[in-house]
Amino acid sequence: MDYEKYLKLIKNDFHSVVVASSDENGNPITCVIDMMLADSNGLYFLTAKGKDFYKRIKENPNISLTGFKGKDTLSSQSITLKGEVKEIGKKFLDEIFTENPYMNEIYPTEESKRALSVFQIHKGSGEYFDLSSKPIFRESFSFGNIIGFNSIYFIKENCIGCGECLLVCPQNCISSKKIPYKIEQEHCLHCGNCKEVCPVRAVVKIKNESN
Ligand SMILES: Cc1cc2nc3c(=O)[nH]c(=O)nc-3n(C[C@H](O)[C@H](O)[C@H](O)COP(=O)(O)O)c2cc1C
Numbered sequence: 001m002d003y004e005k006y007l008k009l010i011k012n013d014f015h016s017v018v019v020a021s022s023d024e025n026g027n028p029i030t031c032v033i034d035m036m037l038a039d040s041n042g043l044y045f046l047t048a049k050g051k052d053f054y055k056r057i058k059e060n061p062n063i064s065l066t067g068f069k070g071k072d073t074l075s076s077q078s079i080t081l082k083g084e085v086k087e088i089g090k091k092f093l094d095e096i097f098t099e100n101p102y103m104n105e106i107y108p109t110e111e112s113k114r115a116l117s118v119f120q121i122h123k124g125s126g127e128y129f130d131l132s133s134k135p136i137f138r139e140s141f142s143f144g145n146i147i148g149f150n151s152i153y154f155i156k157e158n159c160i161g162c163g164e165c166l167l168v169c170p171q172n173c174i175s176s177k178k179i180p181y182k183i184e185q186e187h188c189l190h191c192g193n194c195k196e197v198c199p200v201r202a203v204v205k206i207k208n209e210s211n
């Protein structure tokens with residue numbers, strides 16, 4: 001899949017996202033960070049060198065972020081991503097201010113920008129999740145030469161086509177045209193009902209390579 005489409009969606013549509021990093025004890029800690037640029041090499045944000053956030057991501061470059069938009073649950077979409085950041089300093093700083101002119105109100109002078117440093121999320125994997133479409137839609141992606149893995153439910157060859165799983169699937173996303181039945185992964189909620197009711201244990205949860 002086209003990961004750049006999702007990186008651009010994070011930058012343009014979600015923009016202010018919640019970023020999780022690790023504190024000095026290895027515990028998770030979150031803050032809101034704006035995603036300022038996106039290209040085929042990743043996502044870019046900036047922070048100031050005096051911030052605890054700066055210290056945290058220098059000590060441990062592994063982060064996770066979630067952005068979402070919508071006025072209520074059933075009109076919302078989210079993207080979650082985990083990846084690694086690297087500091088690129090002043091590179092792209094001018095582009096960031098050009099692309100996000102509101103930043104001039106926060107850091108109005110050249111002098112006031114001196115503490116700012118740009119970071120690139122240069123590799124990662126994530127998932128887009130859309131609760132506003134019926135059935136729900138989800139798609140995973142990865143970038144920066146890494147292979148991302150996500151858990152999926154999968155129906156094995158020993159499916160007997162009994163139909164028990166069809167009755168409990170909240171999204172009607174199991175195709176029974178052929179045996180073994182097939183789960184439409186892009187619409188699956190991962191609730192696990194199908195695995196629970198399968199009389200022959202044909203449904204398994206497996207790690208799947210994301211694109
Ligand atoms: C909407 C919004 C966007 C923000 N964007 C950024 C950002 O892009 N970079 C940044 O360093 N801080 C940003 N902040 C502020 C951080 O969330 C805040 O500094 C954070 O809690 C880290 O603070 P600390 O490192 O001093 O603990 C933003 C805050 C809000 C409310």
